[in-house]
Amino acid sequence: xxIYIIKxxxxxVPILLGITVLSFGIMRLAPGGPAEAQMEFSAKASAxxxxxxxxxxxxxxPFYKQYATWLKKFVTLDFGEAFADGRKVKDKIxxxxxxxxxxxxxxxxxxxxxxxxxxxxxxxxxxxxxxxxTTMFVxxxxxxxxxxxxxxxxxxxxxxWGVLPISGIQSLDTTGLTLWGRLSDWAEHLILPVFVSAFxxxxxxxxxxxxxxxxxxxxxxxxxxxxxxxxxxxxxYKHALRNALMPVITILGLSLPGIIGGSVILxxxxxxxxxxxxxxxxVFSRDxxxxxxxxxxxAFLTMLGNFLADIAYAFTDPRVRLR
Amino acid sequence: xxxxxxxxxxxxxxxxFVLSIFAPFIAPYNPSNIDIKYILVGPxxxxxxxxDDLGRDVLSRxxxxxxxxxxxxxxxxxxxxxxxxxxxxxAGYYGGWIDSLIMRAVDIxxxxxxxxxxxxxxxxxxxxxxxxxxVIGLTxxxxxxxxxxxxFISLKExxxxxxxxxxxxxxxxxxxxxxxxxGLSPILVSATMGIGGAILxxxxxxxxxxxxxxxxxxxxxxxxxxxxxxxxxxxxxxxxGLAILITVLGYxxxxxxxxxxxxxxxxx
Numbered sequence: 001x002x003i004y005i006i007k008x009x010x011x012x013v014p015i016l017l018g019i020t021v022l023s024f025g026i027m028r029l030a031p032g033g034p035a036e037a038q039m040e041f042s043a044k045a046s047a048x049x050x051x052x053x054x055x056x057x058x059x060x061x062p063f064y065k066q067y068a069t070w071l072k073k074f075v076t077l078d079f080g081e082a083f084a085d086g087r088k089v090k091d092k093i094x095x096x097x098x099x100x101x102x103x104x105x106x107x108x109x110x111x112x113x114x115x116x117x118x119x120x121x122x123x124x125x126x127x128x129x130x131x132x133x134t135t136m137f138v139x140x141x142x143x144x145x146x147x148x149x150x151x152x153x154x155x156x157x158x159x160x161w162g163v164l165p166i167s168g169i170q171s172l173d174t175t176g177l178t179l180w181g182r183l184s185d186w187a188e189h190l191i192l193p194v195f196v197s198a199f200x201x202x203x204x205x206x207x208x209x210x211x212x213x214x215x216x217x218x219x220x221x222x223x224x225x226x227x228x229x230x231x232x233x234x235x236x237y238k239h240a241l242r243n244a245l246m247p248v249i250t251i252l253g254l255s256l257p258g259i260i261g262g263s264v265i266l267x268x269x270x271x272x273x274x275x276x277x278x279x280x281x282x283v284f285s286r287d288x289x290x291x292x293x294x295x296x297x298x299a300f301l302t303m304l305g306n307f308l309a310d311i312a313y314a315f316t317d318p319r320v321r322l323r
Numbered sequence: 324x325x326x327x328x329x330x331x332x333x334x335x336x337x338x339x340f341v342l343s344i345f346a347p348f349i350a351p352y353n354p355s356n357i358d359i360k361y362i363l364v365g366p367x368x369x370x371x372x373x374x375d376d377l378g379r380d381v382l383s384r385x386x387x388x389x390x391x392x393x394x395x396x397x398x399x400x401x402x403x404x405x406x407x408x409x410x411x412x413x414a415g416y417y418g419g420w421i422d423s424l425i426m427r428a429v430d431i432x433x434x435x436x437x438x439x440x441x442x443x444x445x446x447x448x449x450x451x452x453x454x455x456x457x458v459i460g461l462t463x464x465x466x467x468x469x470x471x472x473x474x475f476i477s478l479k480e481x482x483x484x485x486x487x488x489x490x491x492x493x494x495x496x497x498x499x500x501x502x503x504x505x506g507l508s509p510i511l512v513s514a515t516m517g518i519g520g521a522i523l524x525x526x527x528x529x530x531x532x533x534x535x536x537x538x539x540x541x542x543x544x545x546x547x548x549x550x551x552x553x554x555x556x557x558x559x560x561x562x563x564g565l566a567i568l569i570t571v572l573g574y575x576x577x578x579x580x581x582x583x584x585x586x587x588x589x590x591x
Binding site: 014015018019022023026027029135136139140142143144145147148149151152154155159257263264265268269276279280283284286291295298299300302303 | 328427428430431433434435436438439440442443444446447519523526527530531546549550553554557560561564567568571572575576579
């Protein structure tokens with residue numbers, strides 16, 4: 001087990017390096033560096049000014065030198081400054097992180113809260129009306145474009161009935177509000193984004209719980225539990241559920257990067273200043289430091305999530321032997 | 324139960340396919356015909372699904388847009404599948420360092436958020452229909468590669484492969500004639516569902532203004548103009564999104580059905 005952990009951790013190093021090289025390479029391949037992106041609209045900028053900016057960003061250096069400089073700083077956790085406003089990348093990220101984190105954690109909580117009971121219900125009553133209904137719901141949920149659902153809800157709840165705000169994370173003017181008023185204003189703004197981001201996950205997750213549960217219910221130890229006369233409730237919730245939920249750990253591990261990543265498209269639809277929007281802006285203004293500062297930690301979390309999921313799985317299930 | 328769903332999926336897929344192919348004959352109007360007398364008119368007898376902000380007929384634009392969306396879906400999945408089969412076969416058949424190399428590349432690709440790859444590549448290539456196909460293809464070959472590799476690993480030690488090697492067949496022949504045809508069924512499922520996935524990505528990109536560019540209609544770019552008019556014209560958003568939902572649903576159901584048919588062991 002220990003050897004496996006060490007091996008996996010060592011393997012993460014070359015993959016992480018590969019990730020940085022690939023994303024750095026793609027960013028640099030893009031025509032027009034940050035100097036061009038910044039001066040695109042100012043015809044007055046002289047050739048010298050452009051050159052100065054290019055030097056400042058290190059864009060006059062060959063690719064491998066730029067990468068080496070960046071990497072050297074990055075391993076000391078120095079993400080550098082954003083090109084656009086010269087502020088520290090770390091500060092810019094920390095500023096955006098809370099809102100994305102709030103939305104994603106709330107929606108993950110919502111998914112777990114709803115999906116587990118649904119999954120259990122449709123597994124214990126396989127082929128019943130409720131199982132058929134959830135099966136259909138799962139397929140529809142998988143196939144629904146999230147931004148379309150967002151638009152429909154904005155139209156119905158925001159425009160038609162006017163019960164919910166349609167964009168942003170707070171009202172334009174909150175100065176007159178009490179603390180409680182501000183909180184409820186904020187909560188109102190979160191309802192739609194949280195619901196829409198939970199919707200897609202809900203379908204997949206409840207299906208996952210259902211299939212695991214069906215698998216477990218076929219096992220011998222469940223038959224044994226029933227045979228020795230345990231009440232069905234105890235069989236389901238004590239013997240079956242525990243085993244069925246174990247693979248859920250894997251999914252939780254895998255959703256780690258998504259929690260900080262933020263969805264570019266949902267943040268665009270709802271006008272939320274989160275991580276997704278920041279990445280989008282960074283890529284299009286060729287803000288290498290900023291883009292890499294978001295991307296590499298996200299990629300690292302993806303690997304870490306995978307890794308933790310495997311380890312946690314092995315710890316909770318003695319049948320799993322990792323080599 | 325499952326079979327019925329698969330049949331529904333097949334019907335949906337076929338329906339969208341036929342409507343798109345015959346769009347030029349079915350569409351009541353020219354999709355780029357601007358009519359300033361009918362700007363943002365709701366569903367009516369003359370325009371069943373309403374008109375957009377330039378007075379163009381939404382139904383006609385959706386029928387033509389379906390051609391683009393399906394095209395993107397098929398070509399993107401084609402690229403991803405061919406690339407995946409190629410890399411997956413090599414990794415699975417030869418094993419060793421080349422397998423490690425390819426699988427690490429898969430790990431790297433899977434660790435970088437797809438949206439970044441797509442955004443960054445679009446930033447290089449400029450948005451166009453062809454580039455969208457390439458981008459989606461280049462960012463979704465990992466699953467088919469993994470599936471094919473797993474098939475190769477389990478198939479390459481079978482007697483018929485060993486027999487082929489014993490009579491002196493070349494590696495290329497063994498891969499193409501003996502192993503690959505036996506390992507294709509999981510790919511069929513992933514490709515079918517992949518078409519739905521690619522249509523979703525295309526619509527998301529076009530929605531952000533990074534995919535199919537106006538005035539060319541695709542379901543995503545129609546939704547994008549729907550977003551701008553959401554407060555006054557619900558039909559601009561509702562119908563194209565419904566078309567995406569129905570199409571993607573069709574491919575997902577069909578994919579499940581194929582999985583069931585090919586692999587009776589998973590039947591519940």
